[in-house]
Amino acid sequence: MVDDYLxxxxxxxxxxxxxxxxxxxxxFWTVVLREHPDVYLRVYAETSKFEQGPQVLTRQYLIEAxxxxxxxxxVGRHQLDVDPIDEDEIYSKYDAAPPEWFWIPH
Numbered sequence: 001m002v003d004d005y006l007x008x009x010x011x012x013x014x015x016x017x018x019x020x021x022x023x024x025x026x027x028f029w030t031v032v033l034r035e036h037p038d039v040y041l042r043v044y045a046e047t048s049k050f051e052q053g054p055q056v057l058t059r060q061y062l063i064e065a066x067x068x069x070x071x072x073x074x075v076g077r078h079q080l081d082v083d084p085i086d087e088d089e090i091y092s093k094y095d096a097a098p099p100e101w102f103w104i105p106h
Contacts, residue, residue: 005096006087006089008061024080025059039070044061044063044096044104045062047059062093
């Protein structure tokens with residue numbers, strides 16, 4: 001049983017529309033699912049809505065701490081903007097409670 005999760009925050013491009021950002025995320029996670037299924041299986045949840053920041057949208061994911069470094073490398077290859085992952089800020093799976101979070105079925 002995994003107890004340690006980290007939060008990953010992905011940011012849109014400045015002034016990117018929600019539909020375009022959503023499409024880029026779908027494309028990215030499809031690649032992760034196909035090329036890195038072991039990493040994809042360790043993505044526990046995503047926020048159910050985009051958050052509006054100054055000129056950008058964000059979406060958060062809760063991942064198993066064990067795949068944080070590998071996911072950062074994959075994200076970097078796909079030119080997604082991601083806030084630095086704070087490995088000292090540990091979450092439990094209970095922090096990703098519906099309806100604010102959507103549990104990813106595997």
